[in-house]
Amino acid sequence: MESEKKLSNKIDGSELQPGDHIYSWRKLKTYAHHGIFVGEDKVIHFTSSKADSGYSSTATVSKNVSKKKPCTKCGYDGKAGVIETCLDCFLKGGELYRYGYNISRRRLMFTRFGTCTSVSCGPVEDTLRRAYDYLKNGYITDYSFLEKNCEDFAVNCKTGLTVPTGADTNTLSGQPCFLRLMEKPYLLAAYPIVRIHEDSKLRKICPKH
Numbered sequence: 001m002e003s004e005k006k007l008s009n010k011i012d013g014s015e016l017q018p019g020d021h022i023y024s025w026r027k028l029k030t031y032a033h034h035g036i037f038v039g040e041d042k043v044i045h046f047t048s049s050k051a052d053s054g055y056s057s058t059a060t061v062s063k064n065v066s067k068k069k070p071c072t073k074c075g076y077d078g079k080a081g082v083i084e085t086c087l088d089c090f091l092k093g094g095e096l097y098r099y100g101y102n103i104s105r106r107r108l109m110f111t112r113f114g115t116c117t118s119v120s121c122g123p124v125e126d127t128l129r130r131a132y133d134y135l136k137n138g139y140i141t142d143y144s145f146l147e148k149n150c151e152d153f154a155v156n157c158k159t160g161l162t163v164p165t166g167a168d169t170n171t172l173s174g175q176p177c178f179l180r181l182m183e184k185p186y187l188l189a190a191y192p193i194v195r196i197h198e199d200s201k202l203r204k205i206c207p208k209h
């Protein structure tokens with residue numbers, strides 16, 4: 001199993017394959033930004049008007065938006081929504097990681113939220129088709145860190161899964177789960193169980209089609 005090979009998801013740029021779900025940590029690993037590598041140094045990703053600022057306070061963000069100088073490589077100027085940029089603009093100086101799919105439950109227990117899932121992904125062509133479709137037509141919903149964020153976007157491109165309206169959890173992604181856990185530190189003792197539980201909930205509410 002390809003996904004079982006490595007315990008760390010960290011990869012070198014030369015290992016990248018079109019259709020890979022990649023991520024990069026921001027702000028001392030408090031959250032990660034996710035996207036789909038589409039080949040030729042390009043990444044399609046979903047950002048907020050807060051420039052993939054994640055779960056930060058709003059005080060520091062809005063002023064940075066449209067003031068960004070366009071990237072000399074890809075022309076990215078800080079615009080929000082589904083965007084295609086060069087890998088450097090995606091990484092912002094951070095390291096490159098590949099999200100794991102089809103991870104065994106035994107291994108999942110010891111992984112961090114927002115780095116892998118037991119759900120399997122579909123063929124590369126489907127991932128790329130979805131990513132380009134969202135780039136052209138926009139994502140199914142507006143950006144929201146706690147509801148529909150960059151990780152949801154990438155998981156959706158890889159799997160086709162979407163969370164039905166009114167589901168008891170409103171995100172596919174692990175980062176909000178991690179934050180909820182941080183609010184209840186007593187749950188940390190049961191971390192492996194919580195991790196599996198959240199992941200299986202994802203599969204339950206989002207049956208593959």
Ligand SMILES: [Zn+2]
Binds near residue numbers: 071073076088
């Ligand atoms: Zn760029």
